[in-house]
Each structure stands twice: as structure tokens, then as C-alpha cells.
Amino acid sequence: MGRMHATALAIVLLPELALATTPPSPGTLVDLGGHKLHVHCTGKGSPTVVVENGLGDYSFDWILVQEKVASFTRICTYDRAGYGWSDTGPKPRTFAQINLELHDALTKLGESGPFLLVGHSYGGPVARNFALTYPQEVVGMVFVDSAHEGLRVSIGPKKTLRLGEDAKGMPIPKPREALEPSDKPGTRSEDLPPELKNLDPMFKVLPELEQQMQLWAQQQPGVYDAQQSETQWSGEYFARWLAAPQAGTLGDIPVVVLSRAEGGYTDADLDISAAQYEQERKQGQRNLTQLSGNSRQVILPCGHNMNLEAPEDVAKAIRQVVTAVRNHSKL
Numbered sequence: 001m002g003r004m005h006a007t008a009l010a011i012v013l014l015p016e017l018a019l020a021t022t023p024p025s026p027g028t029l030v031d032l033g034g035h036k037l038h039v040h041c042t043g044k045g046s047p048t049v050v051v052e053n054g055l056g057d058y059s060f061d062w063i064l065v066q067e068k069v070a071s072f073t074r075i076c077t078y079d080r081a082g083y084g085w086s087d088t089g090p091k092p093r094t095f096a097q098i099n100l101e102l103h104d105a106l107t108k109l110g111e112s113g114p115f116l117l118v119g120h121s122y123g124g125p126v127a128r129n130f131a132l133t134y135p136q137e138v139v140g141m142v143f144v145d146s147a148h149e150g151l152r153v154s155i156g157p158k159k160t161l162r163l164g165e166d167a168k169g170m171p172i173p174k175p176r177e178a179l180e181p182s183d184k185p186g187t188r189s190e191d192l193p194p195e196l197k198n199l200d201p202m203f204k205v206l207p208e209l210e211q212q213m214q215l216w217a218q219q220q221p222g223v224y225d226a227q228q229s230e231t232q233w234s235g236e237y238f239a240r241w242l243a244a245p246q247a248g249t250l251g252d253i254p255v256v257v258l259s260r261a262e263g264g265y266t267d268a269d270l271d272i273s274a275a276q277y278e279q280e281r282k283q284g285q286r287n288l289t290q291l292s293g294n295s296r297q298v299i300l301p302c303g304h305n306m307n308l309e310a311p312e313d314v315a316k317a318i319r320q321v322v323t324a325v326r327n328h329s330k331l
Contacts, residue, residue, distance in 0.1 A: 022085070022216070023209075023212060023213050023216055025038050025040075025084075025085040026040045026059075026060065027039050027040025027041065027059065027077075027078070027085075028040070028041075028109065029085060029086075030105040030108050030109055031108075032089075032101060032104050032105060032108070032177050033177045033178065034177070034178060034179045035081060035086075035087040035088060035089050035090075035177075035179055036085075036086065036087045037078060037079070037080075037081065037086045037087075037089075037101055037102070037105045038059065038078060038079045038084055038085035038086045039059075039076055039077075039078040039105050039106070039109060039111075040059050040060075040066075040076065040077050040078065041074060041075065041076040041109070041111060042066060042067075042070040042074070042075060043069065043070030043071065043072070043073055043074045043075050044073070044074055045072060045073035045074050045322075046073065046074070046114065046326075047073065047113065047114045047115060047116040047139050047140065047322060047325050047326075048073070048074040048075070048076060048111055048113060048114070048115055048116070049069055049073060049074065049075040049076065049115075049116045049117075049118060049318055049322070050075075050076045050078075050102070050106070050111075050115050050116070050117055050118070050127075051065075051066075051075070051076070051077045051078070051118045051119075051120070051123070052102075052117065052118065052119040052120070052123030052124070052126045052127040052130070053077075053079075053080065053083075053120060053122075053123050054120045054121030054122050054123050054305075055121060055122040055123075055227055055230065055231070056218075056223065056227055057120065057121075057123075058079055058083055058084045058213070058214065058217050059077035059078050059079050059084060060077075060084075060206070060210045060213045060214070060217075061203075061206070061210075061214070061307060061308065062077045062307050063206060063207065063210050064205065064206070064307065064308065064311035065307050065311045065314050065315050065318075068311065068312065068315035069315050069318050069319075072319060072322065073116075073322050074111075076106070076111060078102065078105065080093075080098055080101075080226065080230075081093070081098075081101060081226060082185065082222035082223050082225060082226030082227075083217070083220075083222070083223045083226060084213075084217045084220070084223075087222075088179075088183060088184065088185050088222050088225070088226070089101055089179075089183070089226070090175070090176050090177065090178070090179055090180065090183050091182065091183045091229050092173060092229050092232065092233050093226055093229035093230040093233060094172050094173065094175065094233045094236075094237075095125065095126050095129035095130075095233070095234065095237050096129070096133070096172060096174075096175045097173075097175040097176075098126050098230075099126070099129055099130045099133050099134070099175070100175040100176075100177070101175075101177070102130065103130070103133075103134060103137075104177065113137045113138075113139075114137060114138070114139040114325070115137055115138050115139065116138075116139060116140040116141065116142070116318065116321055116322060116325065117130060117131060117138055117140075117141045117142075118141070118142045118144060118314075118318060119141070119142070119143055119144065119146055120144040120145065120146070120305075120306070120307060121144070121145060121146065121147055121304065122147050122230065122231075122234070123144075123146075124143045124144065124145075124146025124147050124148065124288075125146065125147055125148065125149075125234065125237060125238070127141065127143075128141070128143075128146075128250070128291070129237060131250055131253075132249065132250075135251070138253065139253055139254075139325045140253050140254045140255065140321040140322070140324065140325050141250065141253065141254075141255045141256075141292075141321070142255070142256045142257075142258065142314070142317050142318055142321055143255070143256070143257045143258065143288050144258050144306050144307065144314060145258060145259060145260050145304050145306055146257070146285075146288060147163060148163070148238075148241075148284045148285075148287065148288055149163055149164045149237075149238040149239075149241040149242045149246075149284075150162050150163060150164060150238070150242055150280070150284055151163045151280075151281070151284050152272075152277055152280055152281070154269065154270070157269070158269070158270065158271045159271055160270060160271055160272065160277070163234070163235060163238040164235055164238030164239040164241070164242045165235075165239075166235040167235040167236050167238065167239030168235075168236070169236075169239070170233075170236055172233070172236055172237075185221060185222045185225035185226075186225055191221065192219060192221060192224070196218045196219050197215070197219065199211055199214060199215055202305055202308055202309075203308070205308050205309075206308070246287070246290070246291060247290040247291065248290070248291070248292070248293060249291055250291040250292040251292060251293070252292060252293040252294045253292055253294065254292070254294050254295070254320075254321045254324035254325060254330075254331050255288075255289065255291060255292040255294065255295040255296075255321075255331075256295070256296055256297075256298060256317040256318075256320060256321055256331065257285060257288045257289050257295065257296070257297040257298070258297075258298050258300055258306055258313070258314065258317055259282070259285040259297060259298070259299055259300070260299075260300055260301075260302060260303060260304060260306070261299050261300065261301045261302075262278075263277065263278045263281045264303075265277045265278055285297065294324070294330055294331055295331065296331045298313070298317060300313050
């Protein structure tokens with residue numbers, strides 16, 4: 001990988017030390033006026049690719065994709081506030097708040113765009129809202145098994161919820177960079193479950209250094225406080241999108257929708273049939289292609305975490321959108 005310098009080697013050889021100390025950040029800590037955001041940009045070229053991670057995921061989880069994409073254009077991964085090296089940010093963690101912080105960080109870094117947004121899972125709707133908020137700066141998108149309004153998720157034994165149905169109709173507060181005392185995380189290290197000290201097997205495809213980063217990052221309590229606020233407020237956006245036609249809201253920018261072939265549901269776990277669950281999932285993914293007049297869907301024979309399971313396919317989809325942007329062409 002070319003990143004195994006002496007500090008990294010010490011982390012690999014002493015995993016117990018890696019968990020007790022903060023590993024060096026691969027990117028830059030950008031000061032947003034009281035809190036810092038970790039952004040890692042590599043490669044050269046335009047458009048600049050910007051990755052919005054899934055819930056509980058980190059910038060380095062995308063290293064396999066980032067190394068491939070950096071060979072043909074510039075790419076920035078980052079950690080949302082409370083994640084990894086990024087400080088706790090202002091709350092609530094609305095899409096607008098997350099978008100503002102990313103936009104300000106890119107501006108301060110001199111990453112002027114135009115941007116090609118890549119959104120995985122929860123990061124899909126966050127990136128979509130960024131494109132709706134800053135339409136002049138976004139020239140393409142890749143949805144990576146993205147969440148969407150109406151997506152049914154399991155919330156317990158024999159219980160599911162469609163995203164947007166949990167909305168309270170709360171007005172979405174204006175985003176801000178200034179921190180307030182109430183923004184302090186409520187989760188402490190001692191509250192975290194012990195299983196977080198074990199690396200999930202899906203991360204074994206990452207290089208050793210990134211595996212150690214994953215173990216360290218999932219034991220930082222700030223991320224769980226951030227996630228709680230993120231999920232609490234996302235429903236308000238999904239409800240608004242459910243209430244109004246969304247076809248064409250991204251204009252004609254090139255959009256690739258990557259969807260997994262099978263949801264893998266079983267009747268035993270659900271309050272509806274697995275067949276209905278799967279039908280809803282597939283329809284929701286097709287609906288994402290309707291957001292732009294210049295889109296295509298690619299079905300991949302893998303699971304949800306495509307950045308780990310199918311990094312070549314994700315990089316290929318990004319390259320297709322980069323080519324369409326550069327040539328001002330249809331996908």
C-alpha cells in the first residue's frame with residue numbers, strides 16, 4: 001500500500017497499544033471553528049469524488065476503493081463529526097448539519113469541486129441532500145446500496161419500520177458550526193458493549209493498519225452519540241421525500257445506483273413476508289434511478305458493504321460517472 005511507515009508498523013506489532021492510543025490520521029484535521037473534521041484526499045483530476053459513509057462507518061473503510069479511484073481522479077473520504085479522528089460536532093445531527101460541515105471543510109481545504117458524491121447506505125440520503133442543497137457544485141452521484149425513503153428496516157423481533165414513518169414532523173433546525181454545551185456526547189467509554197473489542201470478519205479484507213484503525217475507532221464513544229442523533233433526525237427528511245414526487249429532483253446529472261442482488265431476508269425475522277420485503281427493497285432501489293434523467297442501475301452479486309466486498313465494481317461505477325462528467329455525455 002505504500003503507507004506502512006514506522007508508526008504504522010508499531011501499531012501492527014502492538015495491537016493492544018493501538019487500542020489504547022490514537023493512531024496517526026491519514027488525512028487532515030480541518031478546523032471548523034471549535035471542532036475539527038478529518039478529511040483524507042488523494043489523487044489528482046476532476047471531478048473530485050467525495051464519499052459519504054454509512055452509519056457507523058469510517059473514512060479508512062474505503063481504502064480499497066480510494067486507492068483505485070485515486071489512479072484516475074481526486075477522491076476525498078472523511079469522518080463525520082464524532083467519528084474516528086473528527087471531533088464531536090453540533091447537534092442535532094441533521095442532514096443539513098452534516099452537509100454544512102462537509103461543505104465548509106472542503107472549502108477550507110481548497111477542494112473547490114465540481115464534486116461527484118458517493119453515498120453508501122445512510123450516506124446515500126445524506127449525499128442526496130448535499131446535492132439538493134448545493135446543486136451548482138455537484139455534477140454526478142453514485143448510490144452504493146443506499147438507504148431511501150420508505151425503506152423497511154428491522155427494529156426488533158418480528159418488527160419492522162419504513163423509513164419516514166417514524167417522523168415526528170419536527171422543524172429541522174438551522175445548521176451551525178459553533179458548539180454549545182448541550183452538544184457534548186452522552187455516551188461514555190464504560191457504557192460500550194465488550195464485543196466492540198473484536199474485529200468483525202468483514203473487515204479482514206482491509207490492510208492490517210486499517211484493521212487496527214477500525215478496532216480503535218469503534219471503541220470511541222462519540223460515534224454512538226452521533227449515530228443516535230443521526231438516526232433520530234433522518235426520518236424527518238424521509239417523510240418529506242415520501243410526501244412529494246422525487247423524480248427528476250437531481251436534474252440530469254449522471255447517477256449510478258449500485259444495488260445488491262438479494263436482500264437475504266427470511267420470514268422468521270419479519271412482521272411481513274420476506275417476498276414483500278424484497279419486492280419493496282428492489283422497488284426502492286429502482287426509484288433512486290428516477291431522481292435523475294441520466295441514470296443507470298447496476299445489480300451486484302454481493303452484500304451490503306460493497307466498499308469491502310466489491311471495491312472493483314464500486315470504483316468502476318465511479319469511473320463511469322467521471323467519464324460521463326468529463327465528456328458531458330449520457331451514461
